[in-house]
Amino acid sequence: xxxxxxxxxxxxxxxxxxxxxxxxxxxxxxxxxxxxxxxxxxxxxxxxxxxxxxxxxxxxxxxxxxxxxxxxxxxxxxxxxxxxxxxxxxxxxxxxxxxxxxxxxxxxxxxxxxxxxxxxxxxxxxxxxxxxxxxxxxxxxxxxxxxxxxxxxxxxxxxxxxxxxxxxxxxxxxxxxxxxxxxxxxxxxxxxxxxxxxxxxxxxxxxxxxxxxxxxxxxxxxxxxxxxxxxxxxxxxxxxxxxxxxxxxxxxxxxxxxxxxxxxxxxxxxxxxxxxxxxxxxxxxxxxxxxxxxxxxxxxxxxxxxxxxxx
Amino acid sequence: xxxxxxxxxxxxxxxxxxxxxxxxxxxxxxxxxxxxxxxxxxxxxxxxxxxxxxxxxxxxxxxxxxxxxxxxxxxxxxxxxxxxxxxxxxxxxxxxxxxxxxxxxxxxxxxxxxxxxxxxxxxxxxxxxxxxxxxxxxxxxxxxxxxxxxxxxxxxxxxxxxxxxxxxxxxxxxxxxxxxxxxxxxxxxxxxxxxxxxxxxxxxxxxxxxxxxxxxxxxxxxxxxxxxxxxxxxxxxxxxxxxxxxxxxxxxxxxxxxxxxxxxxxxxxxxxxxxxxxxxxxxxxxxxxxxxxxxxxxxxxxxxxxxxxxx
Numbered sequence: 368x369x370x371x372x373x374x375x376x377x378x379x380x381x382x383x384x385x386x387x388x389x390x391x392x393x394x395x396x397x398x399x400x401x402x403x404x405x406x407x408x409x410x411x412x413x414x415x416x417x418x419x420x421x422x423x424x425x426x427x428x429x430x431x432x433x434x435x436x437x438x439x440x441x442x443x444x445x446x447x448x449x450x451x452x453x454x455x456x457x458x459x460x461x462x463x464x465x466x467x468x469x470x471x472x473x474x475x476x477x478x479x480x481x482x483x484x485x486x487x488x489x490x491x492x493x494x495x496x497x498x499x500x501x502x503x504x505x506x507x508x509x510x511x512x513x514x515x516x517x518x519x520x521x522x523x524x525x526x527x528x529x530x531x532x533x534x535x536x537x538x539x540x541x542x543x544x545x546x547x548x549x550x551x552x553x554x555x556x557x558x559x560x561x562x563x564x565x566x567x568x569x570x571x572x573x574x575x576x577x578x579x580x581x582x583x584x585x586x587x588x589x590x591x592x593x594x595x596x597x598x599x600x601x602x603x604x605x606x607x608x609x610x611x612x613x614x615x616x617x618x619x620x621x622x623x624x625x626x627x628x629x630x631x632x633x634x635x636x637x638x639x640x641x642x643x644x645x646x647x648x649x650x651x652x653x654x655x656x657x658x659x660x661x662x663x664x665x666x667x668x669x670x671x672x673x674x675x676x677x678x
Numbered sequence: 679x680x681x682x683x684x685x686x687x688x689x690x691x692x693x694x695x696x697x698x699x700x701x702x703x704x705x706x707x708x709x710x711x712x713x714x715x716x717x718x719x720x721x722x723x724x725x726x727x728x729x730x731x732x733x734x735x736x737x738x739x740x741x742x743x744x745x746x747x748x749x750x751x752x753x754x755x756x757x758x759x760x761x762x763x764x765x766x767x768x769x770x771x772x773x774x775x776x777x778x779x780x781x782x783x784x785x786x787x788x789x790x791x792x793x794x795x796x797x798x799x800x801x802x803x804x805x806x807x808x809x810x811x812x813x814x815x816x817x818x819x820x821x822x823x824x825x826x827x828x829x830x831x832x833x834x835x836x837x838x839x840x841x842x843x844x845x846x847x848x849x850x851x852x853x854x855x856x857x858x859x860x861x862x863x864x865x866x867x868x869x870x871x872x873x874x875x876x877x878x879x880x881x882x883x884x885x886x887x888x889x890x891x892x893x894x895x896x897x898x899x900x901x902x903x904x905x906x907x908x909x910x911x912x913x914x915x916x917x918x919x920x921x922x923x924x925x926x927x928x929x930x931x932x933x934x935x936x937x938x939x940x941x942x943x944x945x946x947x948x949x950x951x952x953x954x955x956x957x958x959x960x961x962x963x964x965x966x967x968x969x970x971x972x973x974x975x976x977x978x979x980x981x982x983x984x985x986x987x988x989x
Contacts, residue, residue, distance in 0.1 A: 443948075492895050496962070512894060512895055514895075541894075550887055551887050551891050551892075551895055552895070554880070554881050554884060554887050554892060554900070555881070555891075555892055555895045555896055555899065555900040556895075556899040556900065557899075558877065558880075559877055559899040559900050559902070559903055560899050561936075561939060561943075562873055562877060562936070563899075563902075564939070564954060564955055564958050565932060565935050565936045565939055566869065566870055566873060566932060567958040567961050567962075568935055568954060568957065568958055569865070569869075569928065569931050569932050569935050570865050570866070570961065571957060571958065571961060572931070572935075573865060573931075576861060576862050576865050578961070578964065579964075580862050580866075581862075581865060581866055581961065582961065582964040583823060583852075584803050584823055584825075584862055584863070584866045584867075585866055588866065588867040588868075588870040588871050588874075588906050589865070589866040589867065589870050591870070591874075591902045591903075591905065591906055592870055592902075593958075593961055593962040594902065594962065595899050595902055596955075596958040596959070596961075596962065597958070597959050597962035597963075598955075600951075600952050600955035600956045600959070601952065603951070603955050604948050604951040604952045604955065605948075607943045607951055608943070608946055608948055608951070611943055611944070611946075614943060615940065615943060615944060617880065618936075618940055618943075620880050620883070620884075621876060621877060621880050622933070622936070624876050624879050624880050624883075625872075625873070625876045625929070625933070628872060628875070628876055629926065629929055632872075632918045632919070632922055632925060632926060633922070633926060635919055635922075637754075637915050637916075637919055640911075640914070640915040640918055640919070641911050641912065641915045643875060643879060644875055644907075644909075644911035644914050644915065645911045646879065646882060647875050647878040647879055647882065647904075647907040647908070648907070648908050648911070650878055650881065650882060650889070650892065650893065650904055650907075651807065651878075651904040651905065651907065651908035652908075653889065653890075653893040
């Protein structure tokens with residue numbers, strides 16, 4: 368592949384930015400990759416493992432002369448970072464982000480950016496339960512979706528260039544408006560995460576079932592909840608604070624629906640339960656057909672051995 | 679390994695019984711394996727793939743002369759099957775089951791069985807989202823727990839023999855009483871499944887987010903819910919009807935807890951959210967240390983290709 372941006376500045380060096388660095392290098396998509404992070408420890412680790420071509424100590428230094436700036440910090444920090452880098456951005460540069468919420472980021476970041484800088488918010492739908500500068504890997508975005516939510520007046524050429532970068536890293540790219548993005552994500556990601564956190568919290572509080580029992584017998588279903596409930600707490604706090612309306616909307620629907628099933632259990636209405644459980648199977652089939660999960664039993668998990676050795 | 683039972687009768691030929699057949703054969707744990715299922719189609723498939731040494735047309739025929747009888751039918755059908763086989767059981771035979779609920783099975787089955795037959799309820803905590811006679815595989819029970827809930831007066835030698843069979847198939851075996859089993863499973867399995875079904879149902883009902891969007895963008899979290907919501911509807915209907923009290927108890931706690939988090943979102947209480955999300959991480963670490971999941975990013979999923987090819 369050929370170079371798409373001459374200098375890419377990564378602000379924040381967690382799972383997403385780290386994976387972008389690995390992917391851009393593998394495919395030669397960036398002339399130079401400069402990174403920074405607020406924590407000195409993160410910067411030291413990034414230098415140590417050679418994550419970027421250069422790791423610098425401040426965001427304003429990182430963005431100098433960059434034709435692409437990627438804001439890869441928690442959603443709650445986007446506005447502050449945008450204000451900090453704004454005076455240092457090169458004319459014609461593109462600023463994008465990788466936050467899980469889009470409307471709030473547009474509101475926080477947009478007004479800071481000078482004329483002549485292209486602002487194209489983005490969100491790669493990819494992740495693992497790991498975080499930090501060591502957690503990235505080049506394949507993270509392969510066959511995953513990246514959603515771009517161009518703002519009014521976004522330059523089509525700048526959008527096309529950013530799309531080419533994401534496609535170069537293996538992603539499928541789609542465009543939608545920021546508000547619709549936030550609703551779609553409330554359904555497919557934010558509310559499921561909140562529910563998983565809640566269920567894990569309930570298990571943690573119980574006195575009659577010990578924690579060691581919960582852990583030993585987790586393969587019966589609970590395990591799938593703990594993976595998503597192990598994600599980065601700061602990132603998720605910011606998601607819920609900034610996508611409040613859509614999450615509360617979906618949570619309301621979820622609770623209504625749960626009460627209907629709860630009532631069916633209480634009344635012993637087996638037919639209602641069976642009908643409900645039959646309908647939900649169809650969605651699973653759709654996901655496998657769309658290539659967004661594997662049909663291998665148990666997700667194709669590698670059988671872990673006792674003692675945590677995943678071999 | 680050596681033969682533990684001379685003749686094993688499998689009543690029901692789904693994922694669990696099929697996996698037992700594969701595992702017992704691989705390790706030579708059974709002299710003869712005879713199976714049956716209520717559906718003629720299931721019996722035909724089982725014969726076709728040679729799942730058992732013999733497939734017969736009725737449960738009463740299957741149990742004749744068997745020293746181990748495994749009831750592997752949905753929990754709601756256990757009593758009926760027990761009544762049907764009772765007159766045909768060999769003296770000294772052990773009857774066990776693999777149902778996900780234990781107290782209700784004890785109540786349904788116990789009174790049917792004649793003197794001199796050992797009744798030892800059991801529950802292998804293993805499964806995938808697949809069902810039917812083709813879904814079994816010999817490794818299903820490896821490093822998974824099987825819980826035995828012996829009833830009052832269970833013969834210790836008969837219990838030890840059944841334990842040896844499960845250990846021979848690779849399982850870790852633990853004993854507990856039926857009531858405690860049902861509470862532990864309400865937390866680790868039944869309530870998580872109900873919640874996953876509910877979330878998938880909510881997504882299915884929404885009009886503003888299309889089904890194709892839910893499917894395309896599922897990797898962001900929702901996907902993990904759909905696997906467990908794709909499990910066998912009849913099995914799960916029976917679980918909720920027969921473990922009603924414990925499930926309603928845990929559901930009540932879950933709803934309380936969810937409302938606390940919902941309120942924190944509404945009030946913008948970021949500290950409360952952050953604290954909560956930090957605590958839940960510890961449980962995840964425990965599960966990995968206990969060898970009940972892999973630490974590989976994204977569960978070690980094989981990256982599916984477009985078109986659903988999991989290669």
